[in-house]
Amino acid sequence: MTTLSPxxxxxxxxxxxxYGRRTVLDSLTFTVEPxxxxxxxxxxxxxxxxxxxxxxxxxxxxxxxxxxxxxxYRDLPHPAGTVGVVLxxxxxxxxxxxxxxxxxxxxxxxxxxxRVDEALATVGLDSEAAxxxxxxxxxxMKQRLSLAAALLDDPPVLVLDEPTNGLDPxxxxxxxxxxxxxxxxxxxxxxxxxxxxxVQHVVDDVVVINEGQLVTAGPIEDLTGSSAQVRTPCSVxxxxxxAGAGATVEQTQTDTIVVTGLNLEQIGDAAHTAGIAIHELSxxxxxxxxxxxxxxxxxxxxxxxx
Amino acid sequence: xxxxxxxxxxxxxxxxxRMPLAFLAVLTVLAALNGVAVAVGTDMDGSKTFISTAADQxxxxxxAANALMIAGxxxxxxxxxxxxxxxxxxxxxxxxxxxxxxxxxxIAIGLGGAILGLIGTxxxxxxxxxxxxxxxxxFMVSASDVTRIIGAxxxxxxxxxxxxxxxxxxxxxxxxxxxxTVVVLVIAPPVIVQLANGAAPWIPxxxxxVTSGVADGTSVPGAVVGLALWALVPALIALWTxxxxxxx
Numbered sequence: 001m002t003t004l005s006p007x008x009x010x011x012x013x014x015x016x017x018x019y020g021r022r023t024v025l026d027s028l029t030f031t032v033e034p035x036x037x038x039x040x041x042x043x044x045x046x047x048x049x050x051x052x053x054x055x056x057x058x059x060x061x062x063x064x065x066x067x068x069x070x071x072x073y074r075d076l077p078h079p080a081g082t083v084g085v086v087l088x089x090x091x092x093x094x095x096x097x098x099x100x101x102x103x104x105x106x107x108x109x110x111x112x113x114x115r116v117d118e119a120l121a122t123v124g125l126d127s128e129a130a131x132x133x134x135x136x137x138x139x140x141m142k143q144r145l146s147l148a149a150a151l152l153d154d155p156p157v158l159v160l161d162e163p164t165n166g167l168d169p170x171x172x173x174x175x176x177x178x179x180x181x182x183x184x185x186x187x188x189x190x191x192x193x194x195x196x197x198x199v200q201h202v203v204d205d206v207v208v209i210n211e212g213q214l215v216t217a218g219p220i221e222d223l224t225g226s227s228a229q230v231r232t233p234c235s236v237x238x239x240x241x242x243a244g245a246g247a248t249v250e251q252t253q254t255d256t257i258v259v260t261g262l263n264l265e266q267i268g269d270a271a272h273t274a275g276i277a278i279h280e281l282s283x284x285x286x287x288x289x290x291x292x293x294x295x296x297x298x299x300x301x302x303x304x305x306x
Numbered sequence: 307x308x309x310x311x312x313x314x315x316x317x318x319x320x321x322x323x324r325m326p327l328a329f330l331a332v333l334t335v336l337a338a339l340n341g342v343a344v345a346v347g348t349d350m351d352g353s354k355t356f357i358s359t360a361a362d363q364x365x366x367x368x369x370a371a372n373a374l375m376i377a378g379x380x381x382x383x384x385x386x387x388x389x390x391x392x393x394x395x396x397x398x399x400x401x402x403x404x405x406x407x408x409x410x411x412x413i414a415i416g417l418g419g420a421i422l423g424l425i426g427t428x429x430x431x432x433x434x435x436x437x438x439x440x441x442x443x444x445f446m447v448s449a450s451d452v453t454r455i456i457g458a459x460x461x462x463x464x465x466x467x468x469x470x471x472x473x474x475x476x477x478x479x480x481x482x483x484x485x486x487t488v489v490v491l492v493i494a495p496p497v498i499v500q501l502a503n504g505a506a507p508w509i510p511x512x513x514x515x516v517t518s519g520v521a522d523g524t525s526v527p528g529a530v531v532g533l534a535l536w537a538l539v540p541a542l543i544a545l546w547t548x549x550x551x552x553x554x
Contacts (some may be wrong), residue, residue, distance in 0.1 A: 057402045058395065059552035074402035085399055091392035093323055100322040108315035108400035149396065 007034035008069035008082065008157045008188050010055060015064035017050055017212075024050050025212040027064070032190045032207070034156075037183045039203035039220070040192040043296055047212040048192045049087070052161055056085060068157060080109040084150030086160040089142060094135030098125060098145045101134060105149055119148040124174065139166030147175070158182060160191045164198050176202045196292055210296040221283070227260040228267055231280035238276050245270060258284050309410060312401055316414030319393075320384060326418070329380050333426040336372065341433030345440040357438070360446035361520070367434050367447065368455050368518035369427035370462035371511040374533075376426065377419030377463040378487045381470030384415050385544075386483035395553055404548045408475060412468050412541050419467020420460040427459035451519060458517035461530065465537040466491070466510075472540025476547050490540070508532050 010032035017025040025047045032038045042048050053059040055066040057073040068076060068083060076082045092101055102116040120130050123144040134142065143166045150158060158179070164172050179189050179202055193199045199206070206223060208215040216223065232238050232255060239249040239257050247261040259267055264281055271278050320326060344366070349355050357363050388394040388411075401407035431452055435445050447455075473490065474483035495509035506512060507523030513536075515521035516529035524532065 053553065056399060058398060059554070079402050080400045083399075085395075087395055088392045091395050093319075093387070093391045093393055095323040095325075096319075097322070100318070104315050104318050104322070105396050105400055107318060108312055108397070110311050 006069065006156070007186055009033055010157070010159075010188060010190060011065075011067045011070075012051060012055065013065050013067075015051065015054055015061045015066055017047070017054060017059065018062050023212055025054075025061070028209065028212065028214055029064075030207045030214055030217045032188055033205065034188040035183055035186045036204040037179050037189040037191065037202055038205040038207060039199040040190055040207050040209075041196065041199065041292055042192075042209040042215075044194070046209050046296075048209065049161055051209070052085075052087065052159055052190075052192065055159065056083065056087075058087075078109075078153075080105075080155075081111075081153040082155050083157040083159055084153070084155040085158075086143070086146040086150050086163050089139065089146070089162070089165055092134040092142065092145070095133055097131055098134055098137070098141075098148075099130040101145065102149055102152065106152055109153060111153055115152055116148075119152045122151055122178075123148045124171070140168055140171055143167055144171065151178075156186070157188045158190070160189075162193055163191055164193055172198060208292060208295055215295045227258050227284040228262070228264055229256065229258050229280065229282050229284040230267060230271075230278060231256045232271070232276055232278050234276045238271055238274070241270055241274055241276075242267065255279075309406065312407065312410035313413050313417075315400070316411045317417065320414060320418050325380070325383065326422075329376065329422055330425065332376060333422065333429055336426065337429035337433040340366065340430050341437040344434050344437035354441055354443060357434075357441065357443050360448070360451070363434065363443075363445070364447045364451050364455060364518070365520040367427070367431050367452075368515060368520045369423065369430050369459040370455070370514035370518045373419075373423035373426055373459040373463040374466035374469075374510050374514050375491055377422050377466035378470035378491050379484055380422060381415045381419055381467035381472075382474040382483035382487040383470075383480055384418070384467075385411065385471035385474030386478060386480040387474075389478035390480055398553060405545050408545055408548050411475075412471050412544075415471040416464040416468045416537070419470075420464040422467070423459035423461070423463020424456060426463070427456045431456070455518045455520075458514065458519070461517060461533060462514045465533040468537035468541050472537070472542075472544040475544035476540070478551075510536055 012028055012030050015025050015028045016023065028047070028051060040048050050059060054061045055068065055073065073079050073083065099116060099120065102119060103113055106113055106116050125141065125144050125148065129141060134145065137145065143163065147163065150160065163175060167175060179191070183189055183204070191199070191203070200220065203220055205218060206220050207217040230238065235251060235255050235257050239251060242259055242262060243249050245262060247259050250258045252258055264283070268278065268281055344357055355362070357366060388397065397407050397411070398404060438445050469490065470483065470487045473486040477483045477486050491510050495511065499506045499509060512521060512523045513529040513532040516524055516526060517533065
């Protein structure tokens with residue numbers, strides 16, 4: 001008999017947080033599904049870190065709930081073994097060695113101390129680095145140490161705030177692979193980042209917030225891949241044909257058009273029926289950065305007007 | 307996870323930085339100064355009457371009041387720097403029931419304070435014993451009284467450390483925690499005595515000296531309870547506070 005591992009969706013439901021008169025989060029609601037990597041995006045000060053802190057019971061919400069697998073963080077049977085967390089890039093005592101930092105966490109959570117060296121190896125910190133005081137670490141090494149702490153108990157949920165910050169290209173690549181592997185195992189992964197190009201390459205879903213409010217949430221392709229690029233020697237003729245079928249067509253080069261409103265199959269079939277040769281037919285991935293700025297600027301302007 | 311794991315983890319926090327070494331250095335210097343005072347110091351009249359009786363020597367070696375202050379600073383720094391370095395985040399993630407996490411921390415810090423008190427008074431006794439041969443007086447304090455002053459210093463160390471940790475947890479800033487501890491242990495008691503003369507036997511130094519057997523302002527059990535209360539009040543305020551504060 002196969003026993004399925006429990007899954008842990010993250011549910012943020014109507015969360016409002018105020019600091020004095022300032023509303024940091026305003027009825028924020030979204031879900032993070034297991035088995036997928038979810039990017040949590042928003043400008044600085046939009047409320048991403050506050051949301052994560054409320055999810056992890058480090059801050060309290062004025063209204064609403066934030067749960068992990070249906071439980072508040074503090075009510076999970078083994079919270080630190082369920083959720084691996086990277087929050088602050090400098091949450092270390094500078095005079096303590098990297099290894100001792102992890103040993104303290106391992107001891108507090110009842111893990112065997114030898115898990116420390118395994119976690120250090122996973123993130124590529126060698127024993128010489130592990131012996132050194134954290135105050136001598138580069139930002140990238142601190143980020144690796146944070147990741148090692150998050151991975152200590154092989155948790156089924158990862159909540160990572162700006163995990164690529166300070167990592168070198170190899171480190172970013174390793175992290176991407178690690179997150180992909182986790183998601184493939186049915187784990188829940190939530191990462192925030194201001195490096196939108198990095199997020200674009202690794203996430204399945206995105207949640208965009210601005211000024212504490214949800215802007216959009218859903219699969220990344222819904223945001224960036226809703227149009228198709230077609231390269232053909234008969235671009236004008238095909239453009240007319242597709243426009244007649246209800247699509248919006250933009251001529252980007254003499255032999256290239258971008259089509260919105262029809263899927264790839266519909267475009268290919270229409271071209272075939274009309275006897276038009278197609279040299280390229282591909283999803284047109286608009287930059288997430290463009291979408292992000294468009295969405296957040298729109299909500300900021302809306303907020304200013306109201 | 308068990309509470310013992312949390313306490314061991316907190317104790318490892320204390321022993322994996324250089325802070326304990328700094329405090330040990332302070333204790334060594336204080337003990338050495340006592341030794342020098344015994345060897346070369348005199349009273350105003352040039353005599354050595356300050357070490358001429360067992361009671362005088364016991365009074366000189368009674369370290370509980372010093373332990374209270376030194377361990378108070380130790381506790382304040384140990385607790386407050388968690389917030390300064392943001393390591394409180396991993397503490398609360400490991401044990402989100404903050405009262406348990408902070409209680410474990412106070413136990414570990416209290417234990418650390420007790421050890422500082424024990425080491426401080428042992429060094430002082432050793433320094434005085436080593437210096438007495440340079441005088442005309444011998445070591446007159448009985449073994450039971452030596453045991454008592456060591457025990458009293460350990461108790462005062464634990465009490466002071468928990469008091470400081472309570473203040474550090476409420477203030478969440480190292481400079482503020484140190485200042486707060488000095489205010490509570492040094493500046494406030496004389497003011498309290500000015501306002502209410504009957505409180506004199508219950509100020510920290512007075513009850514520490516009672517436990518060492520070098521003062522009799524109150525009973526020994528009363529002094530022990532008094533030391534416990536001086537530690538518990540800020541600790542309980544801290545436990546109440548951490549339930550309500552966000553980690554920002």
